[in-house]
Amino acid sequence: MPSSDNNNIKSIVEFTLIFVRSDEGVLLGFKKRGFGVGKWNGFGGKIEKGETILQGAMRELKEESNLTVSSSNMIYVGYVRYDRVDSPQVDIVYIFTASEFSDSLEESEEMAPKWFKISEIPYEEMWGDSKYWLPIVLRKKGIFAEFLLSGERNMVKKNVEERDENNIPVYGE
Numbered sequence: 001m002p003s004s005d006n007n008n009i010k011s012i013v014e015f016t017l018i019f020v021r022s023d024e025g026v027l028l029g030f031k032k033r034g035f036g037v038g039k040w041n042g043f044g045g046k047i048e049k050g051e052t053i054l055q056g057a058m059r060e061l062k063e064e065s066n067l068t069v070s071s072s073n074m075i076y077v078g079y080v081r082y083d084r085v086d087s088p089q090v091d092i093v094y095i096f097t098a099s100e101f102s103d104s105l106e107e108s109e110e111m112a113p114k115w116f117k118i119s120e121i122p123y124e125e126m127w128g129d130s131k132y133w134l135p136i137v138l139r140k141k142g143i144f145a146e147f148l149l150s151g152e153r154n155m156v157k158k159n160v161e162e163r164d165e166n167n168i169p170v171y172g173e
């Protein structure tokens with residue numbers, strides 16, 4: 001039976017996000033403009049038409065920090081799904097880590113990069129959901145997380161699952 005309940009029709013927007021690790025800790029960027037301005041986050045952005053998720057993640061890291069990570073050093077750890085009660089847009093954010101990289105760190109027009117010790121990550125100056133799942137990623141575990149948001153960014157519901165390496169979630173499966 002065809003349905004007139006359009007609340008379940010969602011438009012998916014896919015993003016990438018990478019957390020680069022080194023002896024100095026984890027690399028975050030301070031967002032200087034656009035979505036998330038004034039917050040610290042990993043590096044990433046929208047996946048463009050014609051590129052793979054992996055290519056998108058590598059391109060955004062390069063654009064925003066000048067670092068290069070080869071595809072074999074990109075580690076996919078899972079994804080975070082953001083649904084909204086008041087909008088049909090669902091954001092899927094594919095999360096990567098890497099600890100091998102080349103080229104020098106540079107500030108970009110979008111991001112000011114800085115290394116943080118794990119114990120000094122500024123969760124209060126990041127998106128509010130990060131504190132629920134980033135610690136899991138930094139313990140080298142897989143992640144599946146879903147958040148239901150309303151209004152400006154109130155969290156209505158959350159589900160955060162730590163995953164083993166043989167159970168990393170793939171969106172759409």
Ligand SMILES: CNc1ncnc2c1ncn2[C@@H]1O[C@H](COP(=O)(O)OP(=O)(O)OP(=O)(O)O)[C@@H](O)[C@H]1O
Pocket residue numbers: 015016017034035036041042043044045046047060082091093127149
């Ligand atoms: C509720 N939903 C969300 N909550 C928290 N973080 C989210 C998110 N949805 C996307 N993200 C991340 O935020 C950055 C967007 O960056 P954003 O500047 O929009 O992307 P991109 O560089 O492609 O922008 P331009 O369109 O080129 O300006 C990028 O790291 C992406 O992973």
